[in-house]
Amino acid sequence: MTLLLIILLPFAGSLCAAFLPSNARNAEAWLAGLVALATTLLTASLYPQVADGGVVRASLPWAPELGLSFSLRLDGFAWLFAMLVVAMGTLVVVYARYYMSPADPVPRFFSFFLAFMGAMLGVVLSGNLIQMTMFWELTSLASFMLIAYWHHRVDARRGARMALTVTAAGGLSLLGGVLLLGHMVGSYDLDVVLDSGAVIRSHPWYPAVLALIAFGALTKSAQFPFHFWLPHAMAAPTPVSAYLHSATMVKAGVFLLARLWPVLSGTDAWFWIVGGAGLFSLVIGAYLAMFQEDMKGVLAYSTISHLGLITLLLGMNTQLALVAAVFHIVNHAAFKASLFMAAGIVDHETGTRNLKRLSGLYRAMPLTATLAFVAAASMAGVPLLNGFLSKEMFFSETVFLQRPDVQRIGLPLAATVAGMFSVGYSLRFIAEVFLGPKTTDLPRAPQEPTRWMLLPSALLVLMCLLIGVFPAQTVGPFLKTATTAILGADAPAYSLAVWHGFNLPVLMSFSALAGGILLYVLLWRYPAIRAPLLGRFDGKRAFDLAQTAIMSGSERALRALSSRRLQTQLLLVVGVAVGGALYPALTAGWSWGTRPILPPHPAFVLMWVIGAACAVTAAWQAKHHRFAALILSGGAGLATSLTFVWFSAPDLALTQLTVEVVTAVLILLGLRWLPRRDERFRLGERVPLSTRVRRGRDTLIATVAGLGLAGLAYAILTRPPTDGISPFFVERALSEGGGLNVVNVILVDFRGFDTFGEITVLGIVALTVYALLRRFRPAPESVALPRQQSEQDGADGGSEERLPDPAAPLPDGYLMLPAVIVRLLLPLATLVSLFFLLRGHNAPGGGFVGGLVLATAVILQYIVGGTVWVESRLRIHPQYWIATGLLAAGTAGAGAWLATEPFLSNLSWHGELPLLGEIHLSTVLLFDLGVYMLVVGATVLMLVALAHQSLRSHHRKAMLDRGGFV
């Protein structure tokens, strides 16, 4: 329970933080601070349970069908790391409260900060590898949002994007590795995986797993050659750099390597991949850190170097090296976070972090300087500080490593050289900023910051000192618990003492100190030296080049494989469809079936002769005779509709017929806004050859497609039907669905969820149409009244601007008679539509047909009476109809929950009421009512939105004539 709370608290806090007002800096800090502190206390309270090698577990079912559960697992190592995350989080919150300026939108900062803390705890505490990968990706996302916190800055956006690209690519690779690992072991459970080391290491997939997981861990921990993202991540606010990019998130990689150390390590591949990356990062990071000019740049490269040290230790395949690695994780977090805080304070108080400009700050800010001195000394490995201890352990490990000759000499040498660099940059960091003559040209006059801002840094420095002087009494027990958790009972004996006597590691330490001081003096003498050899080597440039290459490559591929032209694209679609159908026919053969066929009926033949003629003529004339083509395609639709009647599908026939009417009206309304027909055609101009060739080609394709469709249809029609699921619906329509019309029962009951989705789509389409038409601008030449209308107006003696008079009971002129008929039609049509709706369950009809009938009746009012007249009398709000319809259908579905049935189950009540007699009520009717209302609303909304256009263009034209603005 406590474990669950530890994970949930930061996420809950993140949610709360997001909703606080943007100037609530104190409230945010209190919230984040209390959450972090509570999590720290909770974590600390679990220590007694893990101290003796115990493991605390908690588990919730997640996807039990897949054998996955949300499981949390806390052992000694996880405890140490979790403690690092939460305690450091608490200190950084205090620091951030004073660092962030009142102008910064702090809710975003603290919200992502807490979300990161939760995600990081998730990585550390996960007892399931898939779940851990999920949290791993969450930390990358939180880091992205925090680096880009000042998103008005280009470097912040670029740095964030680069960090996300690199770490998320690593996360993807990690997921691949974890999936392979789970497959090899048969479980994603961490306990099972940790027990299967021998199986994993001898498995043929071991190299692949190792490569994938190492890629994930090395990218996350900014290890060579993926280290380049970390310096660019320094665009983040300094509290983020201190917390994510030195103390916790970048350590997730080494955490994972240490976590899986018992199962993956011990092979040569592990030594070369992990140890190699670590060694390169250690030396190169330290070397480059000496030449940085930004305080945070020095610290970023130094972080790469120290993480390299930890990675190298993990890669050495010895248990003592692992102990040193865990120890250094803690030590590095302490001194590096405190140095980041110092850099942030200097930036905050002086306005710059440039080493070249800063000098002599010791006088202005003595407390900050003293804290930075101690932390930097620890970073350099000066005795009596914690950094010295773990570095000493590292040196002795390099000396006693059992490897062939070259490596035995090379490794200690490289370690000493890296130690020299580390002393060099630590010295430079301190000397350039705090020592030397006092500068006067700083953006702000330096002064000591408020004590609260110094407090977190001071606590960390105190920790460095305490660990450095009394290691066995302070960090000893925790380190013991953590390493025992990884290594089990056979953990090696080691001694945490400040002085082990005069031996080779001590000699290495002191030569590193001496060499570092010498290096600094040389650099100080010759300030023009700029990172010789490696100065031009820049991971960022390689990253940018790769990015550009991928972008331009995909653009080229897109150009080669696709076209921006719709005709070409459709040609490809049709071609692939025809080819895909032809291929099996040509390879596997083609034959007609043996099912006895029905004798052709003359009327049916005649009907389809007309229908087919309509279709072909429509295709032929659609370019120049749009109106004729529309009517002709309607003819083909009519033949389709009659075919449905012929073969016992009255529901389809009704729906097809009503849809036909509505579509025709819709397209008629749209026709007015299309350009006039091409005059060249009327003048009899010859069609160019290329066009004729294209038409010939398309005719050929269309013929092949048509023949293929006909052949396919005939081949199926002549085969006996297979036993599908249709009998199921027929047999149960009455007994379980309670309706005689099987099609309607399928739509509103058996497959009600599909219909629910479908009407939602319909509603969305209607709203989209409405939204698109609100911004509609007709083409200029379409604005004038159509020729027919102006001629008619002229014949009636009216003016061109004549609008229907809303007050008149009937329109004057030629529309008077139709108006009378249509108005009488409205109540009748309403009755018919309700009739269709109510009987739909037992006889042909239903919500779709009923809704379309009513919509047609309404639109007829618009056509005959005119928009202005209708809307002065009858305010239909189609949007309300859509909303009510969706709500009714949803309520009908959700009603089933009351009876603890699944969504959209049919509930019905059959009984006797006084006066009314026997009555049958069912949620299905409510559902169908929802369909009905939504269809009415959607259809009317689309048609009316289109009909309004001519009205708007009237206004538009009138205003243009008056010289006004539109």
Next chain:
Amino acid sequence: MEIILALAIGIMGGSGVYLLLRPRTFQVIIGLSLLAYAVNLFIFSMGRLNLGRAPVIVPSHGSNPAFYADPLPQALVLTAIVIGFATTALFLVVLLASRGLTGTDHVDGREPEQE
């Protein structure tokens, strides 16, 4: 009957495909509706052609599937008809908006040099 229906599907489908490949938006919209007829009939015919079957359960006949028309393709086609209508409406409005914005009814939003 089967051959007539198969030919009807083929002719409407072919006409639809031809129109789909044409350069003017109105041609494409008519082509889509012709193709929709063909496809709807095709799906409908998957239940095979039977004359004189009852579409609605007659309680005296019981629930023997052999007496009734296949309801499944009908339910599928009914859905397809309504969605087809929605698509046509949306396409029509996009067509009009594109015509208003670009001044042409060419499917690519601009007149080719030679048509």
